Amino acid sequence: xxxxxxxxxxxxxxxxxxxxxxxxxxxxxxxxxxxxxxxxxxxxxxxxxxxxxxxxxxxxxxxxxxxxxxxxxxxxxxxxxxxxxxxxxxxxxxxxxxxxxxxxxxxxxxxxxxxxxxxxxxxxxxxxxxxxxxxxxxxxxxxxxxxxxxxxxxxxxxxxxxxxxxxxxxxxxxxxxxxxxxxxxxxxxxxxxxxxxxxxxxxxxxxxx
Amino acid sequence: xxxxxxxxxxxxxxxxxxxxxxxxxxxxxxxxxxxxxxxxxxxxxxxxxxxxxxxxxxxxxxxxxxxxxxxxxxxxxxxxxxxxxxxxxxxxxxxxxxxxxxxxxxxxxxxxxxxxxxxxxxxxxxxxxxxxxxxxxxxxxxxxxxxxxxxxxxxxxxxxxxxxxxxxxxxxxxxxxxxxxxxxxxxxxxxxxxxxxxxxxxxxxxxxx
DNA sequence: TGGCCTGCCTAACGCTCGTTAGGTAGGGTC
DNA sequence: GACCCTACCTAACGAGCGTTAGGCAGGCCA
Numbered sequence: 001x002x003x004x005x006x007x008x009x010x011x012x013x014x015x016x017x018x019x020x021x022x023x024x025x026x027x028x029x030x031x032x033x034x035x036x037x038x039x040x041x042x043x044x045x046x047x048x049x050x051x052x053x054x055x056x057x058x059x060x061x062x063x064x065x066x067x068x069x070x071x072x073x074x075x076x077x078x079x080x081x082x083x084x085x086x087x088x089x090x091x092x093x094x095x096x097x098x099x100x101x102x103x104x105x106x107x108x109x110x111x112x113x114x115x116x117x118x119x120x121x122x123x124x125x126x127x128x129x130x131x132x133x134x135x136x137x138x139x140x141x142x143x144x145x146x147x148x149x150x151x152x153x154x155x156x157x158x159x160x161x162x163x164x165x166x167x168x169x170x171x172x173x174x175x176x177x178x179x180x181x182x183x184x185x186x187x188x189x190x191x192x193x194x195x196x197x198x199x200x201x202x203x204x205x206x207x208x209x
Numbered sequence: 210x211x212x213x214x215x216x217x218x219x220x221x222x223x224x225x226x227x228x229x230x231x232x233x234x235x236x237x238x239x240x241x242x243x244x245x246x247x248x249x250x251x252x253x254x255x256x257x258x259x260x261x262x263x264x265x266x267x268x269x270x271x272x273x274x275x276x277x278x279x280x281x282x283x284x285x286x287x288x289x290x291x292x293x294x295x296x297x298x299x300x301x302x303x304x305x306x307x308x309x310x311x312x313x314x315x316x317x318x319x320x321x322x323x324x325x326x327x328x329x330x331x332x333x334x335x336x337x338x339x340x341x342x343x344x345x346x347x348x349x350x351x352x353x354x355x356x357x358x359x360x361x362x363x364x365x366x367x368x369x370x371x372x373x374x375x376x377x378x379x380x381x382x383x384x385x386x387x388x389x390x391x392x393x394x395x396x397x398x399x400x401x402x403x404x405x406x407x408x409x410x411x412x413x414x415x416x417x418x
Numbered sequence: 419t420g421g422c423c424t425g426c427c428t429a430a431c432g433c434t435c436g437t438t439a440g441g442t443a444g445g446g447t448c
Numbered sequence: 449g450a451c452c453c454t455a456c457c458t459a460a461c462g463a464g465c466g467t468t469a470g471g472c473a474g475g476c477c478a
Contacts (some may be wrong), residue, residue: 018455034332035247042437052438053456093412119331122387123243152422155219156411164402165411171384172377177375178331193373201410202374203302227425249466262426270466398470 019057022047027068027112035065035120066128069121072136079106080142092155093199099146100198101191103173108182118174143170149209167197228266231256236277236321244274244329275337278330281322282344288315289351301364302408308355309407310400312382317391327383352379378407 025046029038044051057097058064082103087095106114121132143166150156156165173194180190196202234255238247249270252368267273292311296304316323330341352375367372377399382403389399405411 032332034243034245036243036330043448049455050457051436052458055437056455096412122328123241123246153248157413160411162404164399165406167385167388168381168403168406171387172381175380175384178380190373193370194377197374197377197410198406199410199412201406201408202344202369203305203408204364204366204422248464258425259427260466261428264467265425370461 010057016189022057023064023068023071023113024111025171026064027072027116030065030068030120031112031116033122062125062128065120065124066131068113069117069124069128069132070135072110072115072117072131073139075110075114075171076106076117076139077142080139085127092150092153095102096146096150096199097191097195100169100173101142102186103170104176104187104194106192107173107177108180108187115177140166140170169194172197217375231263231266232273232280232322233276233320236281236325239274239277239329240321240325244333271337273333274329274333275321275340278326278333278341279344281319281324281326282341282348284319284323285312285315285326285348286351288312291350301359301362302404303407305359306353306400306404308352308380309378309404310397312379313385313396313400313403316383316386317389317396324386327386349375349379356368378403381406 021042025041026038026043029043029046032038040054041051042194043064044054054064058067073153079102080099083099087098090098107118108115121129121136123131144162147156147160147162147166151158153159176190229408231252235247235252238255241247246267249263250260252273253263256263263273264412267276289308290313296307299307316327326345330338330345333341353371356365356371356375360367360369360371385399
């Protein structure tokens, strides 16, 4: 087996349990209180170590956030991959439904990493944002491609503005982190509701059908 | 005319220009950097006064945020009122479209007050949130009532879960503050896109119609 | 003319922030 | 048994935080 030459790209499987634990706890605090309000001392307290000991694992607080956001995006990408694989052979609506469900699942089934991305990215320090923007753009481009291909195949309205459509859909899904509680509601129901709202709309003409 | 007995409830028209200016500038900084990262000294610098002078207008930094969020909600309520008035006599889809357009307009046409609400509320200090939650709930209840009435009249699908539907719609609209720039795109177009996506959906069956 | 209110100032308070320096206990390797 | 690496510690740094005390200039009103 090849030696574990820890490359520039951090291998998630190689992370020590200590480092992973710190990331998870820090992500939770960033999610609840925001990046600035979650001080390194509060994070260290929650982990059960001294603040200074955090610097054995990370060079700076910003790196903590960068690592968390990166991991969140990795989860979303993996979810997209899985959905893409599972979607093959199904009809267009089902394919979209699988991706919607995958995005929502990633938001709730992988610790706070993905959710903190939604809430913290906007006001993150400039250097952190600069590091994450390309990753985020790549993920959004995958959605754009998905919708574009559905338009081209005639499954979505031909005059759909793919950009706004994608942003409204993802925006609505991401905003669910502010109110949806997976321990109360069903993720499948939420995914179906979101899919239906996007695909068929809710309007009905009482005079018509 | 009655004397201006400044009551517990702050009358927006009575505010001195200094106070209004501080609120506007602080709201902009809260929007760009978040509540914690926008220090009172940075706010004071932007206003052009000393940090200590802010305390002539506000008792604490938290009160600054509370006032901003309250004003943001007042703008949204006023927009809802206006839309409700303008909607009378029109068909169901147009009535909803007017409310969608009003909500989006409030997000972009009244300085940073409404937008900062969307981005800052989640991680605001507990006391601030406690003060604002009732106002926010009241606004959301107005939307719930609107959608409920449309369902009851048969204009929206009878089996619509009004709660999630409202949250997905408002979530999508609120999330536009992360990408929409009213100086580039048209607000009317955005409103129509959002309305269509919610009302008719984008899915089309290529085998069918 | 004298007093008061408004709106700002300078100076400083105690506290918390992110970060660094330097030390130590324990386990693995030659 | 000497060495070193990992994972933590205590102690402290300077900077910035929100906030307060006290003063001062100018306009308003009696």
